[in-house]
Amino acid sequence: MKEKLFEQIAEAVIDGATSQVVSLVNEAVSKEIPVGEILNDALIAGMNEVGALFKDGEMFVPEVLVSAKALQAGIDIIRPALVEAGVKAAGRIVTVTVEGDLHDIGIKLVGMMLEGAGFEVINIGVDKPAKEIIEKVKELKPNILGMSAMLTTTMANMKDVVEMLKEEGLLEDMKVMIGGAPTSPMYAEKIGGHYSADASEAVIIAKQLLGMA
Numbered sequence: 001m002k003e004k005l006f007e008q009i010a011e012a013v014i015d016g017a018t019s020q021v022v023s024l025v026n027e028a029v030s031k032e033i034p035v036g037e038i039l040n041d042a043l044i045a046g047m048n049e050v051g052a053l054f055k056d057g058e059m060f061v062p063e064v065l066v067s068a069k070a071l072q073a074g075i076d077i078i079r080p081a082l083v084e085a086g087v088k089a090a091g092r093i094v095t096v097t098v099e100g101d102l103h104d105i106g107i108k109l110v111g112m113m114l115e116g117a118g119f120e121v122i123n124i125g126v127d128k129p130a131k132e133i134i135e136k137v138k139e140l141k142p143n144i145l146g147m148s149a150m151l152t153t154t155m156a157n158m159k160d161v162v163e164m165l166k167e168e169g170l171l172e173d174m175k176v177m178i179g180g181a182p183t184s185p186m187y188a189e190k191i192g193g194h195y196s197a198d199a200s201e202a203v204i205i206a207k208q209l210l211g212m213a
């Protein structure tokens with residue numbers, strides 16, 4: 001039964017048992033379970049539990065990183081199928097983590113879900129200063145810029161990027177999506193972006209922004 005398998009995969013992510021995640025995800029794929037379900041109901045479910053355990057002080061950063069590595073190994077297996085499941089490129093999205101911030105697990109998940117939904121996604125990395133982000137936007141001409149910040153101290157850098165985009169007239173043909181723990185719909189509205197709480201919602205918002213939903 002797939003529910004049992006999902007539970008085992010989630011457990012393996014929580015335990016940071018990479019080889020177990022790999023073999024269980026391979027098993028799920030060989031049973032032709034839809035990759036979207038493997039991602040959401042098994043892998044991300046496990047990582048969500050890791051987040052909850054971390055919040056409650058029952059897991060610590062090194063363990064979280066081991067879990068994240070196991071999660072990544074699982075994601076790597078289903079990535080080609082996820083991308084294939086998407087239709088033709090629905091638009092180009094550039095993703096980035098703003099200056100001062102090294103967190104990229106969340107934004108990579110967002111990117112993967114967007115790829116799965118048919119978008120072309122280009123991640124330009126972490127700790128990127130506003131100027132560099134603007135240069136990349138000019139070069140890559142995305143339909144959407146997706147920015148991530150996980151620290152209250154780095155969140156403000158998103159505002160600088162949006163202001164520079166406005167100054168350069170780049171917001172006329174492009175939308176900005178933001179996310180990450182300290183951000184909120186109110187903050188997004190304040191700076192002139194669009195918020196989404198998680199990777200699944202990011203797909204819905206991106207489609208809405210491009211008039212596809």
Ligand code: B12
Binds near residue numbers: 104180197198
């Ligand atoms: C893993 C982790 C790390 C790893 C990062 C590894 C990596 N490669 O990403 C390491 C160990 C490096 C790290 C370092 C630090 N961290 Co840290 N970290 C975390 C942790 C435990 C999990 C984050 C994570 O990956 N979650 C899993 C993913 C899937 O979820 P997510 O990131 O929230 O992303 C989802 C949504 O937010 C959303 N989303 C995210 N970005 C975007 C972008 C867009 C466009 C959209 C649409 C959606 C979206 O969609 C994602 C998928 O659903 C969090 C705690 C937590 N519960 O969040 C702390 C946390 C974010 N870290 C914290 C801190 C303080 C730090 C350090 C300062 C610690 C230190 N003293 O050194 C450093 C800062 C380093 C730096 N300059 O960035 C604090 C931030 C507090 C704050 N409010 O500012 C947190 C909240 C922990 C805490 N409770 O104190 N961290």
